[in-house]
Amino acid sequence: MPKKTKDITYYEAVGRRRESSARVRFYIVSKKDKTVSVNGAILKQGSITINEKSSESYFPAEFEKNILMKPLVLTDSADRFVISVHVMGGGKNGQLEAIVHGISRALCIVDVGNRAILKKEGLLTRDSRIRERRKVGKGGKARRKKQSPKR
Numbered sequence: 001m002p003k004k005t006k007d008i009t010y011y012e013a014v015g016r017r018r019e020s021s022a023r024v025r026f027y028i029v030s031k032k033d034k035t036v037s038v039n040g041a042i043l044k045q046g047s048i049t050i051n052e053k054s055s056e057s058y059f060p061a062e063f064e065k066n067i068l069m070k071p072l073v074l075t076d077s078a079d080r081f082v083i084s085v086h087v088m089g090g091g092k093n094g095q096l097e098a099i100v101h102g103i104s105r106a107l108c109i110v111d112v113g114n115r116a117i118l119k120k121e122g123l124l125t126r127d128s129r130i131r132e133r134r135k136v137g138k139g140g141k142a143r144r145k146k147q148s149p150k151r
Helices: 062-074 092-110 114-121
Strands: 010-017 020-028 035-038 041-044 048-050 081-088
Touching (some): 020 035, 092 114
Antiparallel strands (some): 010 020, 035 041
């Protein structure tokens, strides 16, 4: 939800996947110097920081970068904002998908016209599949059968 002030400095959304939760902020860049100060660091337009690291160092693989940039490329807004992400919980893949979900939701707040594009690609849908709990008497895992005696 955007802040309820006259001069909005950022748009914020939350994305989730498995055990991961990501808070995404899109900072509006000034037209003069095209930089924004976020958590004491000066960031230029188009940069993405994840837990105060660059996105390239947090997700170094090429396919991860492609997944991360997908909602921004679809809506032609890759260089419009400075994006700051705080993600916690889960593994790297769950965190990546939580960030993409948060970016997609923030893009809908920025411009309602983006909603149809992102909905068609399935980026606004919360993937509700989570880890199944371990059951008693199942031999250590959720669905594993107990080993039968050999003799």
